[in-house]
Amino acid sequence: MRALIIEGVLAPGVKLNERMLCETLGVSRTPLREAFKVLCAEGLIDIAPNRGATVTRMSETEIRETFELMGGLEALSGELACERITSAEVAEIKAIHYAMVACRLRNDLPGYYAHNREIHDRISLAARNSALREMYVLVNRRLQALRFRSNHRKQKWDTALADHEEMIKALELRDGAMMGAILRKHLLDKRDAVMAILQAEAAASDVSMASE
Known part of the structure; x- marks a missing residue:
């Protein structure tokens, strides 16, 4: 369910x-x-x-604020992960990334999203901060459906994939500042994509009601 x-x-x-x-x-x-x-x-x-x-239906304010919070949590997770992640863990994340790319080539959004979610989850775990992890899991649960929807448009999907390519580079370089900046922007871009979808749906609904 x-x-x-x-x-x-x-x-x-x-x-x-x-x-x-x-x-x-x-x-x-x-x-x-x-x-x-x-x-x-x-x-x-x-x-x-x-x-x-x-x-659950979140208000636009709740969506905006929760994505902003998640951006901060993911950025911190990425920064800490770059300090603490092992080479084996980076290799595992790269393998998941390639599987995610394969899903994109097949236009398999559910498969893509499952791998996407695992990558973000592994970065969170690699931060090795239990307090941060607890907050990450709590907040991320509320955003799962919206994060999935943010990739419905091909351009946004491809932009998100390019962000993941940059995340892999930052992890390999152990560049925490770079990783934090990528993840924060990644989440804010998702916020903007979701808000655009919701606003387009609202506009379409208004037009439909006016024509009845």
Whole structure:
């Protein structure tokens, strides 16, 4: 169900129908409701008494501020990773990167995103700072669906891929300042891409309503 939310199958604001989800996922209501509790704790769904569960919809202000916070967390993770990462870890990240590039060539966005997410996660782990890691995981959970959407446009997808090429270089050079700057810009670019998508959707909705 987390994947369905991240990939936009279950869109923000959608009310979750327990019967349909049980049929789709092949589970009973008990494990489904346990999953609801986990996803609610992760900030992916909201549960209201007597109203059921809905996919969380963040306001534009929340989206903007959370991406800005995430940019700072990722920048710090990158700076520390450059100080503490091992050569073996860099090699592993490069291998994941090449697998991600292969997904891009196949236009496989879910596969691309899975590798993308793993790269960022490994950089966070390489920082070897448990307090930073805890905050990174908490904030990143709220942004997963939006980070996925930010690559829907080919130009933004290719820009993000170019950023990852630069991240690999910075890790190999152990250049913390370079890495921090790349990651901060990378997250702010995602913020801008998401905001542009949301604004375009709002404009299209206004036009549709006006024509009815």
